[in-house]
Amino acid sequence: MSEAIKLFIEDARAVSIEDGAKILGLKFKLRGVEHPQPCPHCGGSDTFAFNTRKEKWNCRAGGIGGNDSIGMAAHCEGLDVKSREGLLEACSIVLDRDIPDEGERESDEDRHARKKRLEERRVQNDAAFAERVASQDEFRERERQKARGIYQSLTALRTAAQMHGRSYLRYRCGGYPDATWLRVGADVTYWHGQDERGSPLALYSGPAMVAPFIMPDLVPIGCHITWIDLAEPPKFRPKLFGLTKDGIAAGLVEWAFGDASPLAIDLADGLYETLPSKKMRGSKKGGLIPIAGHPQCSRWVGGEGIENGVAFGVWEGFRADTFYFAAGDLGNLTGPAEPSSRFAHPTLKKPDAKGSARPVMVAGPVPKADQDADDAMWVADHVSELVLLADGDSERVMTAAAMARARARHSRPGRLIPIVWPREGYDFSSMAAEAVAGDL
Known part of the structure; x- marks a missing residue:
């Protein structure tokens, strides 16, 4: 690895999470250090977040995270930092400058294919998210209708x-x-x-x-x-009681109203629970x-x-x-x-x-x-x-x-x-x- 490439990577490592997020166009809250949002790669509603004080980022949907802007850029842009090309492309993004001449680069064809895959994934994520929101709204309205029915009856x-x-x-x-x-x-x-x-x-x-x-x-x-x-x-x-998962595993039977209260030892061991x-x-x-x-x-x-x-x-x-x-x-x-x-x-x-x-x-x-x-x-x-x-x-x-x-x-x-x-x-x-x- 040439000295120019080593310096290029070290410069990228020095880019803060905050500066990297700005270059990537990620969303910032008005206040605070934690900034949750949809993941640019995996979608969702608040699955992705970065913390400007802890210098960390995390994607719950992808099960991945890290403490530098290089990894964050690679995840957001669909790059593989385990490959030489992916690492240098991620460094190029957070530094907002070209890779040195002696460094490995994606071919135009590979870059086009990666961008196309990423855009297709984002479209799918947006559609899936919209479907989940609509389903949640529908479920919420059904529950509200049930609640109104109980009350109004x-x-x-x-x-x-x-x-x-x-x-x-x-x-x-x-x-x-x-x-x-x-x-x-x-x-x-x-x-x-x-x-x-x-x-x-x-x-x-x-x-x-x-x-x-x-x-x-x-x-x-x-x-x-x-x-x-x-x-x-x-x-x-x-006084109402319910059988827990541990109680089911132990072979106990469901409690029914009118039965005697469960034994204190069974409640203490979590075999039954007191219900609200x-x-x-x-x-x-x-x-x-x-x-x-x-x-x-x-x-x-x-x-x-x-x-x-x-x-x-x-x-x-x-x-x-x-x-x-x-x-x-x-x-x-x-x-x-x-x-x-x-x-x-x-x-x-x-x-x-x-x-x-x-x-x-x-x-x-x-x-x-x-x-x-x-x-x-x-x-x-x-x-x-x-x-x-x-x-x-x-x-x-x-x-x-x-x-x-x-x-x-x-x-x-x-x-x-x-x-x-x-x-x-x-x-x-x-x-x-x-x-x-x-x-x-």
Whole structure:
């Protein structure tokens, strides 16, 4: 190898991932060091990424990655760096200059054939991606239709002949709203698992409270289902169990509602699992659960769960100027955090791979800069006061960071966003339930 070729390769190795990405025409986010995107060679939606701080690139679809611009250029352009010609062509791309005269080059015919193959692959990738997106959109809309069907088939909780929903909220929250958002059914099916033909199995059917996830047009995009069992205090929800893969391998039988609870040792060994008594159908991304009032109100009050929103509304008498809501979960309330805002928990630690205790890292209070509008629940522009309800029975530091992030996410000029905390170790519904128990 001549000195000119050696220098040519070393110059290419010195090109940073950032500079190489610019030459290749790859996409950069507005902020941050990680830049996910469709792979120029393999397609997909976010299968390819490069990191300008770690000086690395990776393609999950192709199962390949590296820490220099030469390999990144070779992958994007369909070159084989194991061959002399492929290596020098990749170096030429990132340096944006010709290969020295004594270096091996692709023939015009080989280059034309490679470019043609790459373009055909890109067209195929684009078509496959468009097909996947259309299929996902179709599936999402079918699920939304199912969720609307579940919700619209039921009757308003406040007027339904079934008392389960009103009793559940009285026990858990001290009362219920005089509103029609929440609905109730006496026989809502709980689907879990599949039969031999792949069809869903009905594990349980019983009373349930159902709430919609809505967008600004107030059309439901999903529904939140809470199954109710008034004979199971303090949560008043049925105990449901499912057989795990390990349980199937051990030859155990499926648990059926009405059976005794699985043995504690089988649960501990992961042969059975406790199933959630709350489920969501359809979509929740960017939506919220209405509880009482109307989104046209200028004052909004809500937090993560329905029960907390109801309990707080009962406490302040469901004010006529207020819209009460729930986000469904903390992530939908706050949105994602800016990675650079992560911080070490002041006390919590966990062992690393070598067994050394390391501080637990906490998602920070700063919202991610380039997130989409539906990465968190929507809040109408006219809202002048947004009261956020925190949970006092969750880990305090992590919850405080999340609530600060929610405040920053939903902040607007002139909008007040107080964060209200219950007593330490409680949430608002457990405080209300304790008060109800004391009155009995």
